[in-house]
Amino acid sequence: MSIPAGITHPTALLASIEHATGHVLDAVHAMDEISVHRPSLLPNWTRAHVISHLARGADGCVNLLTWARTGVEHPMYTSKEDRDADIREGGVRSHRLLLEDLRASSARLIEAARSLSPPAWTAEVVGAPGKPIPAYEVLRSRLLELWVHLVDLDYGFGMDDIPATDVEQLLQDTVRQLAGRPDVPAVTVVAEFEGGTVRSWDLGMPLQRPQRGKQVRGHPGALLGWLLGRTGSADLHGDAPEMPPWL
Structure with a gap:
C-alpha cells in the first residue's frame, strides 16, 4: 500500500x-x-x-x-x-x-x-x-x-490568518470528512483564493446532488470557519445552509 x-x-x-x-x-x-x-x-x-x-x-x-x-x-x-x-x-x-x-x-x-x-x-x-x-x-x-x-x-x-499554503488542504480535508454524511445538506462550496484561483467541492449525499442548486462562495478562511461551525455565513455569498456539528 x-x-x-x-x-x-x-x-x-x-x-x-x-x-x-x-x-x-x-x-x-x-x-x-x-x-x-x-x-x-x-x-x-x-x-x-x-x-x-x-x-x-x-x-x-x-x-x-x-x-x-x-x-x-x-x-x-x-x-x-x-x-x-x-x-x-x-x-x-x-x-x-x-x-x-x-x-x-x-x-x-x-x-x-x-x-x-x-x-x-x-x-x-x-x-x-x-x-x-x-x-x-x-x-x-x-x-x-x-x-x-x-x-x-x-x-x-483568525481564520483568514491561516497561511494560504495550508488553508486549501484544511478545506479539502474538512470537506472530505463532511462529504457523504446524511446530515450534511447538498451544497457546492466554492473557494476563491488570492490570485484568482478557484476550487469547488460538492457536499451532501450523491442522490441529492442532481437537485442541489445551492452554491456558497467565499474566501477560504471564511468557508473553513463556516464548515467547522466556528463562524457564521455573513462573509460568504449565496444561500449558506446551517451545517451540522463537524465531528
Missing part, C-alpha cells in the same frame, strides 16, 4: 506542523496568568483548557504513530473519560506549566513523526472518533487542529 496521489507526504507536512506549532506557542507565550484563564471561543472552555487539549492531542498523536511504527496497539487515549479529566486538570494549571507542557508534547510529536519509516505511514491505526485511518492522516488532522484551536484561543488570530 502506498500514499495516494494528491496526498501531501507526511514528511513534507512536518514543516507546516512545525510552523503552525510555532504560532501557537508564540501566542501562549504572549499570554500571562490572567489572560490564559480567560474564556476561549469554545463553550465552557478557557484558553487553558484549549492549550491542555492541544498538548494531550499531541501525545495522542504520538501514541498513534508508535502504533504505526511498532504494530502494537497504542490507542490515542486510554478512554474519553481520562482524556476529559486530563483537560480539566490542565485548565487549572499555571501559565508557565501550560506553556512547558505544550512545548514538550509538541516536540515529542515531531520526534515521533521523524522516526517513522516510509512503510509505517500507511499502517492502519484508529483515530479519536474510533475510525480506522492510515497513519499519514494523523499529521493532516494535527495540522487542522493546530490552526483551528489557535483561532479558538481568541488571541488575535
Whole structure:
C-alpha cells in the first residue's frame, strides 16, 4: 500500500506542523496568568483548557504513530473519560506549566513523526472518533487542529490568518470528512483564493446532488470557519445552509 496521489507526504507536512506549532506557542507565550484563564471561543472552555487539549492531542498523536511504527496497539487515549479529566486538570494549571507542557508534547510529536519509516505511514491505526485511518492522516488532522484551536484561543488570530499554503488542504480535508454524511445538506462550496484561483467541492449525499442548486462562495478562511461551525455565513455569498456539528 502506498500514499495516494494528491496526498501531501507526511514528511513534507512536518514543516507546516512545525510552523503552525510555532504560532501557537508564540501566542501562549504572549499570554500571562490572567489572560490564559480567560474564556476561549469554545463553550465552557478557557484558553487553558484549549492549550491542555492541544498538548494531550499531541501525545495522542504520538501514541498513534508508535502504533504505526511498532504494530502494537497504542490507542490515542486510554478512554474519553481520562482524556476529559486530563483537560480539566490542565485548565487549572499555571501559565508557565501550560506553556512547558505544550512545548514538550509538541516536540515529542515531531520526534515521533521523524522516526517513522516510509512503510509505517500507511499502517492502519484508529483515530479519536474510533475510525480506522492510515497513519499519514494523523499529521493532516494535527495540522487542522493546530490552526483551528489557535483561532479558538481568541488571541488575535483568525481564520483568514491561516497561511494560504495550508488553508486549501484544511478545506479539502474538512470537506472530505463532511462529504457523504446524511446530515450534511447538498451544497457546492466554492473557494476563491488570492490570485484568482478557484476550487469547488460538492457536499451532501450523491442522490441529492442532481437537485442541489445551492452554491456558497467565499474566501477560504471564511468557508473553513463556516464548515467547522466556528463562524457564521455573513462573509460568504449565496444561500449558506446551517451545517451540522463537524465531528
